[in-house]
Structure formats: structure tokens, C-alpha cells
Amino acid sequence: MGKGVSPPVALVGDDMVVPCLDGTDRRYVNLDSAASTSALPAVVDAVERFVPQYSSVHRGAGYKSRRSTAAYEEARAALLAFAAGDPEHDVAIVCRNTTEAINHLAYRLRLEPDDVVLTTVVEHHANLLPWGRVATRRYVECGTDGTFSVDDVVAGLDAGPRPRLLAVTGASNVTGWLPDLAGIVAAARERGVPVLVDAAQLAPHRPIPPGADYVAFSGHKLYAPFGAGALVGRRATFADGDPFLAGGGAVDLVDLDEVVWSAPPEREEAGSPNVVGAVALHAAIDELGRIGWESLVAHEEALARRLRGGLAATPGVRLLGPPPEAGTLAIATFVVEGAHHALVAARLSAEHGIGVRHGCFCAHPYLIRLLGLAHDEVDRYRAALRTGDHRTMPGAVRASCGIATTDADVDALLAAVAQVAAEAAGGSAGVPAYEQDPVTGDFWPVSDRPGWQAADRGPGASCAVG
Numbered sequence: 001m002g003k004g005v006s007p008p009v010a011l012v013g014d015d016m017v018v019p020c021l022d023g024t025d026r027r028y029v030n031l032d033s034a035a036s037t038s039a040l041p042a043v044v045d046a047v048e049r050f051v052p053q054y055s056s057v058h059r060g061a062g063y064k065s066r067r068s069t070a071a072y073e074e075a076r077a078a079l080l081a082f083a084a085g086d087p088e089h090d091v092a093i094v095c096r097n098t099t100e101a102i103n104h105l106a107y108r109l110r111l112e113p114d115d116v117v118l119t120t121v122v123e124h125h126a127n128l129l130p131w132g133r134v135a136t137r138r139y140v141e142c143g144t145d146g147t148f149s150v151d152d153v154v155a156g157l158d159a160g161p162r163p164r165l166l167a168v169t170g171a172s173n174v175t176g177w178l179p180d181l182a183g184i185v186a187a188a189r190e191r192g193v194p195v196l197v198d199a200a201q202l203a204p205h206r207p208i209p210p211g212a213d214y215v216a217f218s219g220h221k222l223y224a225p226f227g228a229g230a231l232v233g234r235r236a237t238f239a240d241g242d243p244f245l246a247g248g249g250a251v252d253l254v255d256l257d258e259v260v261w262s263a264p265p266e267r268e269e270a271g272s273p274n275v276v277g278a279v280a281l282h283a284a285i286d287e288l289g290r291i292g293w294e295s296l297v298a299h300e301e302a303l304a305r306r307l308r309g310g311l312a313a314t315p316g317v318r319l320l321g322p323p324p325e326a327g328t329l330a331i332a333t334f335v336v337e338g339a340h341h342a343l344v345a346a347r348l349s350a351e352h353g354i355g356v357r358h359g360c361f362c363a364h365p366y367l368i369r370l371l372g373l374a375h376d377e378v379d380r381y382r383a384a385l386r387t388g389d390h391r392t393m394p395g396a397v398r399a400s401c402g403i404a405t406t407d408a409d410v411d412a413l414l415a416a417v418a419q420v421a422a423e424a425a426g427g428s429a430g431v432p433a434y435e436q437d438p439v440t441g442d443f444w445p446v447s448d449r450p451g452w453q454a455a456d457r458g459p460g461a462s463c464a465v466g
């Protein structure tokens with residue numbers, strides 16, 4: 001329950017100042033929470049407290065090993081509860097992130113190439129590509145506003161052959177749209193179709209509803225950037241057969257040509273696990289619990305209205321996805337008419353100290369639809385990319401908020417975007433010069449200002465890798 005702390009809650013590093021092209025240093029405005037979040041102070045405290053007792057888990061008889069093992073198993077229990085898992089029938093598997101969790105599940109479900117996995121065009125690549133490897137995908141389409149209804153999902157569930165799995169996002173990383181997860185899960189369950197919820201974006205912002213068979217999420221989006229994520233799901237799925245990774249820690253007995261695998265979850269965690277990451281995730285979950293979903297959600301709903309409403313009202317800006325009044329996460333993806341998305345993002349960073357992301361956000365099919373790109377346009381972009389030229393890659397700019405975002409952060413973005421949009425409409429007199437790197441598609445200012453000289457540019461740095 002809440003301890004009297006309401007968001008915004010400062011995160012570690014929030015007070016960082018960054019150099020800008022005009023020679024001033026400004027407080028960094030972080031509007032890139034959907035990519036990765038900074039750490040909660042409680043997470044860093046927990047890690048600092050834990051590190052002195054860190055030792056191997058499940059492999060040592062020493063006192064420190066026992067303490068570490070206990071901390072790891074307590075974290076596992078917290079992950080399970082956080083994902084609304086049932087301790088009797090579900091297990092929590094600690095993995096690196098959502099991508100690994102979904103690949104893990106795709107391997108473990110033992111699908112045949114003709115088996116159908118129903119998924120949607122709204123998904124992040126992490127919830128599209130693993131299914132294409134092991135099964136046949138059927139897609140729920142979206143409308144021009146980037147949403148679909150429960151009925152659309154039902155049509156996909158009822159089409160033959162019956163899907164072996166429904167793999168659906170809990171929240172879009174592009175538009176912040178929240179599908180009606182309760183309705184979708186209920187419809188799938190009525191039809192006996194198991195559901196995976198990609199909760200990478202949902203988990204930091206809303207409670208994970210019960211009912212899904214599998215849930216995947218990442219610590220680095222949940223204020224615990226120490227390299228751990230989780231796959232929570234049916235114990236029975238992992239009870240037989242060889243695990244995703246084979247090796248030590250996953251076995252009870254090995255002879256040269258025979259192996260007795262351990263019971264899950266150990267069977268699924270070969271190799272030394274990321275204990276510090278698990279402890280960090282546990283601390284983040286506890287801290288979110290202390291703050292309480294009620295105040296967290298209220299804070300983020302107000303930010304969503306401010307951000308999306310403000311962008312939609314800015315001349316020269318096109319907000320992608322549902323209208324601002326739709327209840328979404330505080331994420332906004334937008335296009336500035338007449339300005340390349342990479343240039344807008346570069347200008348927000350170099351001139352205003354605002355961190356956003358640009359590109360297609362690892363959700364190319366969704367962006368293609370939101371931007372309304374025709375097949376032949378996509379073919380042209382694909383041909384250019386195959387020659388190593390990223391200059392014309394389509395995309396948009398994404399601003400995303402989290403627990404630490406303030407109204408002032410959003411207002412700073414709105415003012416900066418309004419300025420960039422007005423300059424894009426009215427000519428570029430007085431605007432600093434930027435150069436585009438054809439290999440990455442990114443823009444970089446032509447400047448000798450500290451922090452923005454050619455030598456400051458990281459080798460191979462690119463914001464838009466999809």
C-alpha cells in the first residue's frame with residue numbers, strides 16, 4: 001500500500017545536466033521510458049545492500065550462498081505474484097528480458113510449422129519474429145487509428161485451424177494503446193486457446209490482470225536495469241522435454257549419454273543466473289507496490305492527456321494512433337510535417353536536452369500501418385536499406401513518460417516540438433546545421449560545441465535500429 005510517496009518519484013540520474021548546442025547546460029529531460037527506464041533509488045539501495053552477500057545460488061553450501069539463494073527465490077516468488085501467477089500451477093523463470101522470454105516460450109511450446117499462433121499487427125518484433133520461426137502466424141489487423149476490438153480477436157480465434165496460442169501485447173510501445181486485455185483473455189479462454197501477454201510495456205504502468213497463461217516482461221523497463229526479466233507461465237509446459245538452454249543447474253543427473261533434467265523452474269535456467277538482476281526486479285516490484293497503482297495510474301493518465309492532447313493540438317504535428325482522449329499509456333508517437341523524424345529527435349536532443357526515440361520502434365508492421373505506407377513505398381525503402389542506405393527509412397518520433405516524468409518535462413517537449421514544427425513549416429533560417437549519416441540515418445549537428453563535436457559521436461551509434 002502507498003507510503004505517502006506519489007509520483008513523480010525521482011529516479012537515479014534524473015538530475016543530470018547535458019550540454020546543448022547554444023552552449024548552455026540543461027537538466028536532461030528523459031522522455032524515453034518506453035525504451036528503458038533509469039533505476040528507482042530503492043532498487044539501487046537493494047542492490048548495494050545485496051552485493052556484499054552475493055555468492056553462487058543453488059550451488060554453494062556456504063552462508064553467503066544460502067543467503068543469495070534465499071534472495072533469488074524470494075525474487076522469483078515476487079515475480080510470480082507480480083504477474084498474477086498461481087503458485088501451484090505456474091512458475092517464474094528468470095531470463096534476460098521480454099525478447100528472451102518469448103523466444104524461450106516459442107521453443108518450449110513444441111509447435112509444428114502448421115500450428116497457428118494468432119498474434120496482431122500491433123506487436124513489437126519480440127512478439128512476432130519468434131512465432132514465425134516455429135509456427136504459422138495469423139494476424140489480427142488494426143484500423144487506421146492503430147487499434148482493434150475484442151471481436152477482431154474473436155474472429156481470429158474462431159478461424160480454422162484453431163490457434164495453438166494467442167500472443168498479444170498488453171500495451172503498445174508505439175501508441176501506448178491498451179487493448180481490452182480482460183475481454184481478449186476471456187474470449188481466448190472460452191475457446192481453450194492459451195494466451196501469452198507481452199507485458200513489457202504494461203508491467204511498469206498498470207497491474208497485470210490475471211488469466212493469461214504466460215506473461216513476459218523486462219526489468220530494464222521497470223526501473224530495475226540490471227539485466228533480468230521474467231517469463232511466468234504454466235509449470236506443465238516446462239515439465240517435460242529438453243529446456244531452451246542446456247547446461248549446469250538444469251539437471252539432476254548426467255551420464256555421458258543420458259540426462260535427468262531438473263523440475264521447472266530450475267530446468268529452464270541452465271547456467272549461473274542473474275541474481276543481482278532478480279534482486280533488483282524484486283526491489284522494483286516492492287517499491288511500485290509501496291507507491292501503489294492508484295497514484296501511479298492517476299499520475300500517468302494525467303501525463304497522457306497533457307502529452308497527447310498537447311501534441312495533437314500543435315500545428316504541423318500528426319499524432320499517430322488513437323485520439324488523445326482515448327485512455328492510453330503516457331506515450332505519444334508523432335510526425336512533424338516536413339521534418340525527417342531523425343532530424344526532429346536530433347534537434348530535441350542537441351538544442352533542448354530532451355531524450356526521445358525515433359524510427360519504427362521495433363514494430364515495423366504497425367508503423368507501416370500508422371504511417372499509411374503503400375506496398376510500393378515499403379518496397380522502395382527495403383531496396384534502399386539493402387544497399388546500406390538508411391536515409392529514407394520511414395518513421396516517427398516517440399516521447400514516453402514514466403514514474404519520474406513531470407508536467408514540466410511534457411511542457412518542455414511540447415514547446416520544443418512546436419518550435420521545430422514552426423521552423424519546418426516556415427523555412428530553416430537560423431536553425432543549426434545538421435548532417436545525416438547515410439549508414440545509420442541519424443542526424444548530427446555540425447558544431448564545435450563541447451559534447452557535440454564530431455569526436456563526441458559514438459562509433460556506430462544509431463537511435464533507430466529496429
Ligand SMILES: Cc1ncc(COP(=O)(O)O)c(C=O)c1O
Nearest residue numbers: 097098099124126173200201218
Ligand atoms: C511491447 C514490447 N515488447 C517487447 C519488447 C522487447 O523488450 P526487451 O528489449 O526488453 O526484450 C519491447 C521493448 O521495447 C516492447 O516495448
